[in-house]
Structure formats: structure tokens, C-alpha cells
Amino acid sequence: MVNIPSPALAIVGRHNSGKTTLIEQLIAELVARGYDVGSVKHHSHVGFDIDYPGKDSYRHRAAGASETVIAAPGQMARIKTVEGEVECSDIVRSMHGHDIVIVEGYRKSGLPTVEIMRSGNEADTRVADVFAEGARRGWPLGTDFTQFSRGTVPPADDEDAREALRRVMEGDDVPADASAVGEHFKTQHPDHVDISNKLPTSDTVAVVTDIAEAVHAAKLYNVPSFDLCDVAGLADFVEEHYVRPRVTVVIQAGGESRRMGRSKATVPFAGRPLICRLVERLAPVSDDLVITTNEPDNLAFLHAEFPQYRIQLVCDAFDYRGALPGLYTAMQAARNPYVAVVACDMVFASGSLVVAEALAMNESGADVVVPVNKHGYEPFHALYRRMACLPAVRRALDRGEKRAQAFFDDVKVLEFPQSKVLEAEPMGGCFINANTPDELHALEESFLEG
Template identity: 50%
Template sequence: MNKVSLGAASGESSEEHAKRDGRIHRPSPAVAFVGRHNSGKTTLLVRVIAELVSRGFDIGSIKHHGHCDFDIDVPGKDSYRHREAGSRDVVVVSPTRMARITELDHEIECDDIVSSMPDHDLVIVEGFRQSGLDVIEVLRSGNDRDLPAAEEYCEIGTVRGVTPVAVVSNMESVHAVAKRRGTPSFSLEDIEGIADFLQAVYVRPKLTVAIQAGGESRRMGQSKATVPFLGEPLLTRIVERVACAADELVVTTNEASRLGFLGDLDIPCPLKLVPDSFEKRGSLQGLATAFGAASHSLVAVIACDMVFASPQLAIAEAAVAHSERVDAVVPCNKFGYEPFHAVYRTNSCLEATHEALSRGCVRAKDFFDLVNLRPFMSAEVTEAVPERGCFINVNTPEELAHIEATIMAEGDR
């Protein structure tokens, strides 16, 4: 039997884990370091992990083991005796640590293991060359097994059929070829350089969530932010719904003096109120204000009248923006784009909105052709938010009352 020690050995996805424990989880980005036995991967990764942790990042790691009979348990200990007695799944847990040893009938796919490890800024994988993850090749001249691999890389740019996104080596020939191919390369001692590369490309960026609160609404007859909904201001509901997805919350508003109640909320991130940056109000101006106010490289923009605004959707959109390195991830359905429940790359979209405004544009979507936009299709929305309804917004007292009555009769989403 194969053995594995991890938090969710069954390959439970982060979505399934979230449903089970009731929390909102963020998928962890991952990258693999690969090489032959004695190439120095573990020694390198121990130093890289320590450097990233020293920078304040939450790091997870996976080690692929080539021997099916490996063991990390200690003979004579209670957990070992459980396994000796025939238990196929042993969990040892204390208030601060957990270990799980599971007998497997087949090897778990690497992406399933990563999915079972949510909420890390980065998961570093040692091994799993064929996993589909981006790989960083480690090549050391003192290891005879690395010499044929280095020759292959220098000749055709791959190792065992996989093209590395970067190489770490002490071989001048490898560095010369990497430079010629435009591939980042690092020495075995350049721990800071490797960490800089991982931080720039793979570490999950922090997310600002910007709630567009505006001010008076003619159709609502008053401010949507402060209109009562289920016994509290509507804005309170939206803030409390989406705060778990945010590293920073921004509320764009022209009535900050009326939003003092936000200071009483117990939310897990800092919140700031920001006035509109433009005298003339409009959808595009509102987006530009949100982009300009965001402290982080990604910003989820959500309208305060979306009563079922979804943190899961914002997290899923941000994950796509990061992994695919696009400027905007905007839900798209048969009615068109939903720009006010979307994630944007702050700097590029701020520049694009100002360019569109200089052309006299006013609609939110008028800058889309100036950025690398990734439509987030209906099937992807459903996967992130199976209960749907996250784009429902309220514009009139009648619509508000209808949604309120529906929630009271059928339950919230």
C-alpha cells in the first residue's frame, strides 16, 4: 500500500473542504521544483521556504517520495500501534498540529493534493514533474545524474519532455542557454533571487475588495448604502458578506459621515472610506476611483446593491487573474458582462480607465478593449457559486422588499 501524510489525504478539494467546515477558503497557488536524486532540491527548498516565511508569507509544501514503503511514524508510538492493528487512516492531532497517515490504493494526483491545502500564499512542491504545474529545474554539476539532464536542456530546452519556467544551477552552460532562451536562471546560492522570482510570479497577491456605495439613488429614493434591509443598513450586509475574501476593504462613497456604523463591524481586514475622485459621477469614474484607492495589485469591485454578493466568486476570479496573468476577470453571461462583481489588475486597469475617460467614455465596459480581459463564463460562475443569484441587484423599494420577503420565506443564500 502507498502511504501519505497530509491534511486531507482523500484529495478533498478546497470547495468540498469549505462546505464541510463552513469557512471560505482560498485556493493555494503552487509551483514545482524538480531534479534528480542528489541534485540538492531539498537543501535548496529548505532555504527558499525559510526566506519566504521570513518575508511574512504562509507557505505549504509537498514532497514526492519515490518509494512506496516510506514511513514517517515511530515504532512503538500509539499512532504506529493503531496502524499495526490494521487502521488504514490514522490522524494524530494536538491543539496546534495535525498529522495524517493514510494507506492508499492508488497514488493521488498532485493537483488534488494542492486542492486539499487551501489558504497558503504558495505551495512549493518537490517533485511531480508531470503534474502540469510550472516546474523549476535544479541542475548541479557535482551530481552525475544531472549531467545528461543538463545536456538535454542545453540541446532542446526541455528535461524529460517538460520545459522549465526557470532553472537553478551551478553550470555555466545551463545559465548561458537559459539567457539565450529568455528563461530566468539562478545560482544554487541565490536564495533571495529565487524568492524574489517566486514572490513576483507565484505567491498569491493580496486582494482589495472595493464596494461601490456612491450616494443618493433616485430610483431607490434614498442612499442604497443606508437603506434598511433585514434590520440593518444594506451596506452592512455587503461588507459582512465579502470581508472574508479581502485583505483590504475599500468603500467608495460621497457620504462618509453617514457610514459611521461600519466602524462597529467585526471584520477580518482594514476598511477605509474613499470619496469619488471625479466631480462628474458615472460607472467608469467609479471604477477609476476604486482602482486608484486600492493598495493591492488585484481589486474586486462589487456594487453595494448586489444583495447576494459572493466572496467565493471574488476569490475564484482573483485566482484566475493571478494564474493566467490577465488584467481583468469579468463574469459574462447571455446578458453581457457583469463589471461590478469582477476582479481587476489595479495598475493596468487604472491606466486604461483614465485613457477611456480621456476619450469621453462613460460606461464601465468602455475600457475593456484596452486591457487583457478574461471572460468568466456562466459555467465557471456556477462552479464557484452553485446557488447562483450573485448578480441580483436592487434598484427600487419594491425590489428591495421582494428580496427581503423571499429571504425571510425561503432562507438566505
Template identity: 60%
Template sequence: MDSTRMMLQSPAVAIVGRHNSGKTTLVEKIIAELTARGLDVGSVKHHGHSGFDIDIPGKDSWRHRQAGATEVVISSPGQIATIRTFDGEAECNEIVHRMPGHDLVVVEGYRKSGLPTIEVMRAGNPHDEQVAETFLAAARAGEPLTEDFVQAARAARLGAPEEAPAPGSAVHPGKMPTSATVAVATDIPAAIEAAQLYDIPAFGLNDTQELCDFLQERFTRHRVSVVIQAGGESSRMGRSKATVPFCGRPLIMRLVERLSPVADELIITTNEPENLEFLHSVYPERGIRLVRDVRDERGALPGMLTAFQAATFPFVAVVACDMVFASPRLVSAEAFELCQTRADVVVPVNKHGFEPMHAVYRRKTCLDAVEKMLEQGEKRVQSFYPLVKVCEFPQKRVLDAEPRGRCFVNVNTPEELRAMEHAILHGSDDD
């Protein structure tokens, strides 16, 4: 995996079902299809029994563990494996968190993980057929698809012709679809009908391409265009912020190096592209695009127009060039949230209000909205927010992504610049 992607949080979806539902077969097909499409796929398998071991007795790594090591890493060219010993069972979210940089992590099992789930039901499997019938009875009765769905089924208030099986009985289906269910993969007509009534997509067990189309649209990591807004001369700074010396180099270089790890495309919007050409020779591998503002007028909103028009990818992270602690982890978390919520904007919010210059935007919808507001003479970034779906990213979530905070600190004057430079160079505010 490209090391520059290791800061990117991986989206994940769980494939769940009862024993002999065909989960493993479906997971195998999904991984093969998405990989063939050029996506980077990780996987997690939930093993329900304690005591399994992937280490081979007598091998060196086994001997390390027997000697008392609680974690052993086996590394060879092109491969690495970790074996860790701990009490209890790891949470699925923690496991996925330790698997950054994938376009999607496909999890087999972990029904209660809180991940979006795809429910697998196979004809000929008695447990699946029981679940499908109960699922359909609930759908016909208008029962909400919530976490207490199994209890509702047990209470026999679904309008089914026969009383629901008693809890713990051999025929009680258990492991029902929940509010986390985003799709059903099945060849059971009752399950298909129930999914339709709940407005949940249903796919055949062999409809691998259609299912992967759904996963790619809804859950895989979307490519991100990172746009650094460098503008031109700053009246308060007295010169261009992009080229002002900071810690011995032009300030823009700090931003390029901080944000490149999460950029599938790196764009700098500027009114002085000729003064930033040196970046191409300093960072030839990064394919930096220097884009002049499309409108000859100042204002944050015209700058957004340039960013959205220049971007190639559907998600656009916009960051001001004077944010000396701009956070790649925050960009990654915002992009992940944009994908999960299907919002148009994920913007940090704190006691000072929105932080639109360190936010992630959905290109198409935001471009249309910005153009409409510019026609009305608006110049403020937030003026187009009422026209799109905005997801607020609270301070707690910001600190989860970047524990030291400071992401929104900017430098506007030579005095602020010197103070921040002094703090960094002398270690009192190093990053």
C-alpha cells in the same frame, strides 16, 4: 494561520529534477528565504515509494488506524496533522487544493502535476549533465519545448553529433524540461545556455535571493484590496442600497461579512460615508475604509476610478453592494487566475456577457486605462477592456469556485429585495 485566509486558494510551484540533483536543498533554501520575507509558505514532498509511514507504532494515533480508522487527525496547541488511508495516489492539485491560505506552496517533485516547474540540474551528477546536453541540443536545433520533448530527443532529430541514446538505456537522461518549465536552477553551462535560448530564466544553485525574487513576483499570492461599491441613493430602490434593511440589518453588513475573509484591505466607496460610520464600531478589527467618489458624477466607470485610486494592493476585487450572494471563493479564484495568467482583468462571462462588478483587476494598468477612457467621456466599465489584457472566467470555472452559483444575483427594487429576503429567511434560498 489566520482563519480568515482559509478561503484563499494557494498558488503552487514544483521543484523538479533527477535523483541527487539537489532538489531538497533548494526547496529548504527557498522556504527559509520566503519565510524570512514574511510570506506564509506551505510545502509538499512527493515520496516515490509506497508504504512510508509518519505514524509511530504503539502511539494512540497508530492504534486508532490499526483499529480501522481511515483518517486520523492529531491536534495539539499550535499544530494539527492528518493521516489518511486511501487507494492509489493523491493528485498533486488535490493536495494543494486542501492547503488554502498560503502565499505559496512549494512542491518537491510531481513533475507531471501540471504546475509550473523549476528544473534543477547539478554539475557532477551524470544524469543532470546528460539532460543538460540534450536540452542544449534541442535548443540549438529550435525544437519546441513541449510535452513530447523526450520523444523528440529519442528520435535523434536534434542535430546532435551523436545518435540519441535508445529508450530505456542506462544513459538515456529522461525527465526532461517541458513546456511547464518556468525557470532553471543549475551550475551547468550547457543548461544555462539552453535556458537562455528558450528565454527561460536561469539561476545559480546558490542564487536563492534572485530565485525568490522571481517566485515572489510571478507566483506568490498577491495582496487583494476588496472594494464594495456602495454609491449612494438608488433611483429604483428609492433609497441607499447600502443601508436598506435586509434580513434585519443594513444590507452592507452582509457584504462586509461575506467578503472580509478574502480581503487584505476592505474599502467601501460611497457618497454617504457619514451614514456608514457605524461599520467602524461594528467591525473594529477589519479596518474598513470609507472612500468618497473622486468624481462628482454618476456612472460605473467613475466608480472604478475611485476603486483603483483608493486601493493599496496590486490586485483589486470590485463587487457591487447589492450582490447578496457575493462570493469570497470566486474572488479568491479570480485573484489566483490573475496571478497565473498575468492578465490585467479576470472577469466572469456567461450568456448575459461580462460581469464586471464581481471581477478582479490589476490596479496599475487598469487605473491608467480607466483614466484614458474617462478623458474620452466614457462611463461604461467595459469601455476600457480593449486597452488591457482581459482573461475571461467562464461559467464552468465560476461554478467550480461556487457550486451553487448565484454570485451575480442583485436586488434593484424593493420588490426584489423583499423576495430575496423572504427566500433566505425561510430557507428556500439560504447560503
């Protein structure tokens, strides 16, 4: 079974900034748009419980159980004893299959973060002031106030302290021992409030605020800002940049293979047609599953075999064969913005790799995310942005091109290195294909032995 990783976004702010209210509204808006949303809440206090004394599950825990699962129709909760505090990345990694996970808190998680600042909250106004000061002075977003000043941030009307902080930040007045910088500044200005770990960072991707200074600072940093009441606008931003993108998976089954001596799609593998294995590996990560084939009648059994996937069987758009015409057929048939194309003889094709490519495309804005290794590009386990690639492929075809990567110079290509492939699919082998009965037999033996 493929565990589909969930993209995540953190909403951060100070106490009483309105994080929970904003998250409630954002979740409701995204769910109303048809997305599956998970959530994580960072509880800063040691020790909490989600069950009550006297309940059976509570008694299980009290008796010494290290993990208790509470299950009921439609609901399940898991309570587990852990060492220390679990990393946010590990929590999100365990939450498979969501279109987005909204995290409350975990500022230092490394997740993209949305910063909330509310004018009615004194701590927020102080942070907004510092945020604006940094923007005016041109300090990089994410300047490490903790390292340089231990967060003792001067108020706006203390020009002497502001200038002292500037000298520290710009290296004009730093003690020889860099570790003493914080104490140096604290000694000079002992009365300023420590908010170092509450400031926007390089992970800040948006600001939600009703403070004019913060809006202006966000503009200077080229970070989008939204009013506290503009939940729909924030949801539009999250939907465009962070929600798991919709993907059409296209399995290219073609037809008769001369070297195989028969159709690769229906050749037996582990007692079943090979195409069934590809469907089972890739359908769980697809929002729309297409199989391109010149023998739709011979593959019609797939509708009864996998009724849950509503498979489209699509014939080639051109009456001549070739890698590039095959890509055109795949993209033309797709109904989603992202199109993953996989050859049907890739016995170990990876759904996890498809998801990793989709997330990389979403983050980078690339038009093609293509694995690359010592053999070159792997265009038949790559991901394509339909809107950009379909016309580029058509132009290449009009020039008489047939190679799969003939249009790459006309679009934005992100190479996906082997290290990233193995991160998504640690077992590797994603690009191994079978062209002859002997090759298929060898792969089948290795599969059965494994």
C-alpha cells in the same frame, strides 16, 4: 466560509540534485518576505509513517482507524488511509489560504515547475546534455521523449545514436506502428540510460543550475535560469509570477437608491444590513477592504462590527455619479496592485471568484479580468490592475465617458467565461443583484429556503 485556493509551484529534479536544500532556502526567503508558505513532499516509496510505534496515535491507527488527527497547541497532523496515490492537484486544493505552496517532486502534476540541475550529480549532467541538444536542434520544450524513444537518450559523443534519435523525433525514421517507436530505438541503442521521465517539460518555467550547457539551453528556450546560490533571485521570480497577489476588495455601496427607496447598504437582509453580508463574503479574500459610500456616517457601525478587517470608508472622488467615476474612486483608494470591485447589491457575490480572477490575472498578465456571459461584461464583479487601469480610466473620464467598460480598449482585457466562473463558484448566481424591495425580498426568500 470561503476557502481561498493556494497557488502552487513544483521544484523538480533527479535524486541528489539538491531539491530539498533549494526548497528549504526558498521557503525561508519567502517567509522572511512575509508570505504564508505551504509545502508538499512527494514520497516515492509505498508505505511511510509520521508517528512512532508505541505512541497513542500510532496505536489508534494500528487498531484500525482509517483517519487519525494528532492535535496539540499550535500544531495538528492528520494521517489518513487512501486508495492508491492522491493526485497532487487534490492535495494542493485541500491546502487553503497559503500565499504559495511549494511542492517537492510531482513532475507530472501539471503544475509550473522549476528544474534543478547540479554539476556534481551525474544524472543531472546527462539531462543537461540532452536539454542542450534539444535546444540546439530546435525541438519544442516538452518534446515527449517517453512517447518517441522511451527515454533512451544517447550521450553527447555518440553522434550515430544522436542522429537516430533526431530521425525518430522528427518523424524521418518512425515505424508504421507508432507504439513500436520506443522499442525500435531501444533495439538500435540498448545501452543508453532511461531518463525520459526526468527531462524538462512544457511546464518548466525556470531552471536552477550551475551547468553552463543548461544555462545556454534555457536561454534558447526563453526560460529564466538562476544559479544554485541565487535564492533571492529565484524568490523574486516566484514572488512576481506565482505568489498569491495582494488584492484590495472594494464594495461599492454608493448612497440612496431611487428604485430601492433607501440605501442598499443598510437595507435589511436576513435580519441584518445587506452590507454586512457582503463584508462577510468578501473580506476573507481581501488584503485591504474598502467601501465606497456617500454616507460614511451611516456605515461607521462597520468598524465596530468587523474590527479585524480595518475597513476604509471612502467617499466618491467626483461630485457626479456614474459607473466609471465609481471605478476611478475604487482604484484611487486601493492600496494593493490588484483591485476587485463588487457592487453591494450582489447578494451572492463570491470571494472564490475574486481569487480565481486574481490568479488568472497573475498568470496572463492581463490588466482587467472581467466575467462575460450572454448579457455581456460584468464589470462590477471584475478585477483590475491598478497601475494600468487608473490612468486609463482617468483618460476616459476626461473624454466625458461614464460607462464602466469605456476604457477597455486602452488596456489588456482577459474575458472570464461562464465556465470559469462556475468552476470557481459552482453555485453560480454571482451577478444577481437587487434593485427593488420586491427583488430583494425574493432573493431573501431563496436564501432562507436554501
